[in-house]
Structures are given as C-alpha cells and as structure tokens.
Amino acid sequence: MSVAYKSIQWNRTKIIYDLLLFAAIGIYLFLFTYSAKLVSPDLEMRGLDIRAFGSAAFILLHVILSIGPLCRFDRRFLPLLYNRRHMGVTMFFLGLIHVIGFNLSDIPVLSNIPYKADGALYWYHDFGNVEPIVSLFAGNTHYGSLVRFPFETLGVIGLAILFLMAITSHDFWLANLTAPIWKALHMSVYVAYAALVGHVTLGAIQTNRHPFLTIAVGLGLVWITVIHLLAALQERRRDRAVAPPATATDHYVDIGSINEIPDTRAKIVTIAGERVAIFKYDGKIAAISNVCQHQNGPLGEGKVIDGCVTCPWHGYQYLPETGASPPPFIESVPTFNVQLRDDRIFVSTIPNPPGTETIPARIYPDADGAQSYE
C-alpha cells in the first residue's frame, strides 16, 4: 500500500487513535475548568479558557515530539507514530483556539450546545482603540531585551509554523512538495517548539513565577532534548556497528552471513554512505535502499508481508526485487545487486536507479538446480 489521495484514509487503527486523542484532550479541558472552579466557584472563566487550550497544546507538543525518539528505543511505540500527524493538526487547532477562541454555536449541527471559549486576541486585545491584531504586535516591541521580549510574537511564529505543517500534513503535499522539502518543512517543528518554549517562558512563567510551572516547562525541555540526543547517539552507534568492511572487491562488500538475518526481516548496513536494507524472505536475499519514500522511514526495520517490504512507520510497501510499490502505487526506491558466496552476503556498492529490477540471491540454489551468483 502507499497512497491514494483520498481526503484521509480511515481505518480502525486511526479511528481508535483519534478517539483516544480527543478523549484525552476533552478530559484535560474539563478537569482544568472544573479544578479551577473548585478553588473559586465564581471565577471568571473567559481568561481561564485561554490557559486551558494553550497549556493543552503545549503538553500535546511534548507528546508529539517524544514519539519519534521513543520509537527508536522501543518499537512497540510505533503505533503512536503511525497517526502522529493527526496529533499535530489537533495541536494546531488547540493553539488556534488559544488565540482566536471557539464557539460551538458557529458550527451548524452543534449550534445548540452552549460551549464557547474566548481567545487571547479577544480577551486581551479587543475593545481598545486599535484592531486586536495590531494590539497583539504593538503592545510590546522590545525585541532587543530578553526579559521584555514580546512573548506574543514567539507564539505567533510557533502557530504559523504549525499552520504550515497542518495544511501540508496530507500526503498530497508530501508528493507535490517532494519528500526532502516536505521533510525540511516538518523538521521546523523544532523551530516551533523553541518558539513556544520561549512564548511560555517569557509569558506565562515570567508573569506567574510559580515554581511548579517553571519546573514543569524546564523538565519538558530537558526531556525532549535528552531523548533526542540519546536517539541520535543510538543511531550513530548502529551506523558504526554495521559499517561495511574495507575489503571491498569488484564493487561488492561482504555485509555478513545469511544467518544474521531473521526470515522476512532485514539487516541495515551503511554502504558508501547510504543505508541499505538487506532482506531475507522466501529463501531469497534482496537489497533496497533503507529510506522510505514516504517520510524517510527505516525500511530495514520493516517486514516482508505478502511479498512486500512494509515500512514500519506508515505501512508503505515495496517489492524487494524491484524497489517499486505494487501497482497502482508509484513510489520506488533504489535497489542493490546482491550475491551469495557460501553463506556470506555481498552487496554491490553501486545503487541501481529506483525501481530497477534485480535478481535476488537464492539461499537454496539446489532447489532450483543452479547456483545463483546473480
């Protein structure tokens, strides 16, 4: 499977995923309000909603950013990665409501549910002698000072990036912007994160100075940084562990024994600077690029299912012999010629263009009657 540009491809997993996500957010928003009202029953709620939505978005961003590294540490987190973009889009909307508010009665079918949340633009910036959006930027222009820095602008930057990510999150854009540009755009989530940490630190925390808030945001930042560093380290170590031996002859390198690779799985090696996934399946060995065309997922951590290499991230599939997605899909990755010399696997250091058919090496040549050194 790869992608057909339906609006969203729903399946059971995605529906459960989204239900859990919305339930978590609903519980948080409800408890936030309820807990505050317990302290002070006649509390003015309009300002509180801004904090409820803003903090929900900020907490969710930490969850989103944690999923990637967690998946590197333990593959059982992968189902959380599978539909992460829905979390991202949801987070954008929470941030948007934090700014512009939300009125359920604006939505035709829900118009008789009396729920309304005011945004910061209305609550802090409206009713004055300039437009709210002007007030947002004019209220503070001390860009030269750290302590006085306009935290509002940092929030706007964060939200703008999230907006770009949200509108381009669909695979339609992935295909049309090309993967590297799309990937670069989506890496800017870290710019958004930095901007939003600044927004919260120079805004809510600086005003509030409650140690719990400061510690929570600080721990969040440390957590995100540390797990990313650890994941990167682990990645580096893996790369080094499987670096090809220097004994390259005739463009083929010995990448190891067939016994190292479990059936339907792959070994990942870095060959001439590029990660290659060498799969063992149906008594055969074939090698393709490790990099999924969808979002650069690690194909070598995938599995051969129904004869196709299946990406562990979102399930794109490629035929191991050709590197091409089965029709009607059009994605394809480079392939690498392989040879077997006894039980050693040799892989060509020169990639074939994406989609090039190769002849897999057969582990039991006798079954076919002929030794297959390609």
Add this chain to the structure above:
Amino acid sequence: MNNHSDSQPAKRSDDEFFSGYSRLPKGIKRFLLKFIPLLFVGVVLFGIFVPRVHDQFNPGKFSRGQFEGLLVGEPVPHLLVPRKGKIESGSQFSRYLLSGFSKSSVPAKVTDQIGKWVQIKGAAVHRNNLTVVATGGAKPIERPAGAPLQPEPGVPLGEFSLKGEILDGKCYPGVMKPGQGKTHRACAIRCISGGVPAVFLSHNEQGDPLYFLLADSNGKSVSKQVLDLVADPIQITGQVTQYGDLFLIKADPSTYQRL
C-alpha cells in the same frame, strides 16, 4: 537454518510487526494497554494541577450600581462618594476612579460636570481598596443633605521611592486574572491609551497592596507618557500625598526607573 538467527537473537516482541491496516499484534497491544492508561493518568494530573498554580484567583468582579458624589478631574477623573455612617477616623469620602466602557476614558458628558455633585450609573469593579466605575454619563444633583461641603485636603507624606508596576485601573481590579505583569501588558496599554486611569501598584512592608495615582510635578495626569513602562518593574521617586485610602505620587515620568 532458515528461521533462527545466531547473532541477533530476536526478542519475541521484536518479531511482531505493526501495520496500520492489520490488527495490533498481541505483544504490542499488551504494551499499549499499559502505556496509554499511563498517558491518561498524566492528563488527569496535569488537568487538575495546572489551573491551580495559575495566579488567577483574585476576587475582582463587576457589579452594576449607582453612585452619588463630587466629581473631581485631577489628576484623573474620579468621584468622591461621602462615606455613610459614623466616620471617626480616616477620610469622609470614598474615592472611585472613573472610566468609560471598554478600554476608554469617561466621555465628555461626564467631564463636563467636573466640580459638581453628580449621580453616576455604571459598572463598578474593585480589588482590595481600589474601585473603578465604568460609566457613560453623569447627572448633576444637589449636594446630598449631610454630605461634607468640601473634600478634605490631601495629607502630604513626603518623598518616597517606591518599587512597583503600572497597571490599568480597570482590567486589574476587574475580570482579568492576574490583570498585571507581562502577559497583561498589551491589554493594559490599550486601556491606558484609551483613557482608563493608570494606577501604580506597590506594596508596604507587610506585603499589602497600595495603590497610587500618578501625576507629574504639576499634578496633571501622566497616563499617555508612561505607556512604554506599563507592566514593567519600575521605581518611582516622588512626593506622596494621601487622600483617604488613595495615594497620589507626583514625579516627572522621565525620572521613572525601570528595574
């Protein structure tokens, strides 16, 4: 030989593979059934604790009302309302600052009556002993029977150096929580530039809030000149005069120091 691996012994869960369009493998499912509830516990804890540590529980509120008193224009429009009952000590008047509705000053309909006894209808907000009434008009009235003829003169207290923050006189005592500090800066600037009186908040040694009206050395309002210092920690050195429970500090705004 086909199915075993000698250099990479696979954990059982390692061989399970998740793909979105097939059912969750057992091991992964078991794992998620433990992990996701943990996430929900986190959601519940955050949902309960985060709102409690926000500085939002001040009692500022609106109430509609009608007030009669002597309308004064300097340094900012305010109303002297005779105190009821026996007044043994302190001022004979309560002092209510005046503003228009939204983020605006009192309209000309009100300022035209300065120096007269008036009746004002409006929305009053108060926090501690700071009260502001938002109103759209003032009706001249006779001086109520028994009301003092003249406001007592202010009591000069001498020169003080005070640390504190300039706030707007309306949102701070009103519905904004906390209604001060950097997050509230833009809102306060809009209020003050719209004509809501600026108020300087300082604290005495016991930590009680003290509110000061700001005036330049001639006793005129400085509101428009202090906009860029709103919500910043500052120090003002000037002559303090006490009018009942309201204070006035006179200092040239150019001498205000940012801390």
